[in-house]
Amino acid sequence: MHGTVPTPAKVAPVQPVFYEFTTPAHWRGVDFISDLHLSSEMPRTRDALMTHLEHTPADAVVLLGDLFEVWIGDDSADLGFEAECSEMLAECASRRQILVMVGNRDFLLGTEWLAMVGAQGLPDPTLLVAWDQRVLLTHGDALCLSDEPYQAFRREVRSPRWQQQFLSRPLYERRALAREMRNASQERQRFDGDLVHTDVDIAESVRWMHLHGAMEMVHGHTHRPGSDSLAPGYRRHVLSDWDLDQGDRAEVLRLTRDGFSRHAPASA
Ligand code: MN
Numbered sequence: 001m002h003g004t005v006p007t008p009a010k011v012a013p014v015q016p017v018f019y020e021f022t023t024p025a026h027w028r029g030v031d032f033i034s035d036l037h038l039s040s041e042m043p044r045t046r047d048a049l050m051t052h053l054e055h056t057p058a059d060a061v062v063l064l065g066d067l068f069e070v071w072i073g074d075d076s077a078d079l080g081f082e083a084e085c086s087e088m089l090a091e092c093a094s095r096r097q098i099l100v101m102v103g104n105r106d107f108l109l110g111t112e113w114l115a116m117v118g119a120q121g122l123p124d125p126t127l128l129v130a131w132d133q134r135v136l137l138t139h140g141d142a143l144c145l146s147d148e149p150y151q152a153f154r155r156e157v158r159s160p161r162w163q164q165q166f167l168s169r170p171l172y173e174r175r176a177l178a179r180e181m182r183n184a185s186q187e188r189q190r191f192d193g194d195l196v197h198t199d200v201d202i203a204e205s206v207r208w209m210h211l212h213g214a215m216e217m218v219h220g221h222t223h224r225p226g227s228d229s230l231a232p233g234y235r236r237h238v239l240s241d242w243d244l245d246q247g248d249r250a251e252v253l254r255l256t257r258d259g260f261s262r263h264a265p266a267s268a
Helices: 043-055 074-078 080-093 111-117 148-157 160-167 171-188 202-212
Strands: 020-022 030-033 060-064 097-101 126-130 133-138 216-219 226-231 234-238 252-256 259-263
Touching: 030 043, 043 080, 060 133, 074 080, 074 111, 074 171, 080 097, 080 111, 133 202, 148 160, 160 171, 202 216, 202 226, 202 234
Parallel strands: 020 126, 030 060, 060 097, 133 216, 216 234
Antiparallel strands: 030 252, 126 133, 226 234, 252 259
16 A cells, blocks of 8 residues: 555445443443544544543443544554543543544554553444443444445455554654545545445445344444434434534433433533
C-alpha cells in the first residue's frame, strides 16, 4: 500500500465472529457513544467526552468506533494531542469501565494503547448480554455493503499483512500517508466509507442479528441518529456523531434494565 486506492472488487459479506460480553447483574446502565472523530481541532468535544465519562450514572461506557479522526499506531500516543487524550481516558478508566471498539478511522488502535489506557477492547461485532437483553454492537462500516470500493479498501487495511507493513514505517511517513489517504477521501468521498448517503445493508444486518439471537442492534458510523425497525421484531439504534467545536451535536444512548433511552452528555 502506498496510499493508493485499491481496485474495487466484489466483496463477500463478512462472517460475524461470535464474541459475547455479559454485564454484571448489579450494573444499572451502559452508555454508548461513537464517532467523536477527535483531533487537535476538537478540544471542546474532547472535554465534553471526558466530563461525561467522569459524571455519567452508567457503570460502563462503550466507545463504539471513531473515537479518533485518525490513528496511525499506538506509538503515536506518546506525543501531543493523542498523549493528552490517552492520559485523560486512563484517568476516567481508573474509575469506570471503558470498552472500546475501533471504527473505520481509528482501526489501528491496538492492544498496547488499550493496556496503557486501561480500557477493554471489543471485537466488531460484539454481542452484549445485559439484563436478559441481547444487543448486537458494531461500528457499522462492515455492514455498508453497497459501498463496494470501501469494502475492498477495508478488507485490505484490516489484513495483518497491510497493518504490519504500515506500522513498520516511521511515524513521519505514517502521518504523511494518513494525510494522503484523507485527501484521497475528500476527493472521492468514498475512500473511507463516510458516504453521507450510505446506510447499513438491511438484509445483512438482520442476518447478523439473527445469527447472534439478538433482536436489537446498536451502531454508529452513518451519523444519522435514530431508532427504527429493520424487519418485524428487529430494531436498530443509530448513534449520533459528536461535534461541539464546529457544530452542536452530542448524544448518549443508554441501556438499562428498562431498555434504551437517549441523553445529553452528563455535565460537571
Ligand atoms: Mn465511521
